[in-house]
Amino acid sequence: MSRWRPASPGSTAIITRDGFERLKAELDHLWHVLRPEVVKALAAAAAEGDRSENAEYIYRKKQLGEIDRRARYLSKRIPSLKVAEGAPSDRRLVFFGARIELENVDTGEILRYRIVGPDETDAKLGWISIDSPMARAALKKRIDDEFAAELPGGAAQFAVIAVDYD
Numbered sequence: 001m002s003r004w005r006p007a008s009p010g011s012t013a014i015i016t017r018d019g020f021e022r023l024k025a026e027l028d029h030l031w032h033v034l035r036p037e038v039v040k041a042l043a044a045a046a047a048e049g050d051r052s053e054n055a056e057y058i059y060r061k062k063q064l065g066e067i068d069r070r071a072r073y074l075s076k077r078i079p080s081l082k083v084a085e086g087a088p089s090d091r092r093l094v095f096f097g098a099r100i101e102l103e104n105v106d107t108g109e110i111l112r113y114r115i116v117g118p119d120e121t122d123a124k125l126g127w128i129s130i131d132s133p134m135a136r137a138a139l140k141k142r143i144d145d146e147f148a149a150e151l152p153g154g155a156a157q158f159a160v161i162a163v164d165y166d
Contacts, residue, residue, distance in 0.1 A: 011129070014096060019117055030074070041056070084117075093140055095115075099162075105157035133150050
């Protein structure tokens with residue numbers, strides 16, 4: 001049996017203005033603050049002698065690799081992103097950037113989400129990716145519209161209670 005897997009589909013290259021600024025700030029912090037500190041600590045650890053048994057050296061090399069990997073990703077991703085500015089003309093429809101309030105029709109549970117780009121999702125804040133099954137199902141729905149979404153626990157019915165773009 002082969003280990004080959006088809007490439008995963010690329011994520012949507014859209015982001016809010018705040019998310020774009022956060023990614024640029026993260027890249028700037030990695031290059032101008034964090035990486036120079038780690039390089040300095042790595043040089044000091046390398047000067048201590050035998051590198052094969054030097055835990056500080058090994059840790060710093062790994063940390064430097066992680067910083068470089070993230071910085072490389074951000075350097076390639078940021079130019080390809082499209083910043084979504086403003087709200088749509090019909091503010092009653094669910095589109096990118098919307099804050100939505102949904103009711104699970106089966107359980108009556110109220111859920112609040114904001115539809116954002118895949119690079120700025122945050123489950124604690126209720127920010128879901130536009131590529132997520134919930135967001136895909138909710139797109140272009142109006143208040144009081146019902147829709148089904150295929151979730152990890154199975155299909156569920158939802159009703160749109162509120163849509164806001166502020």
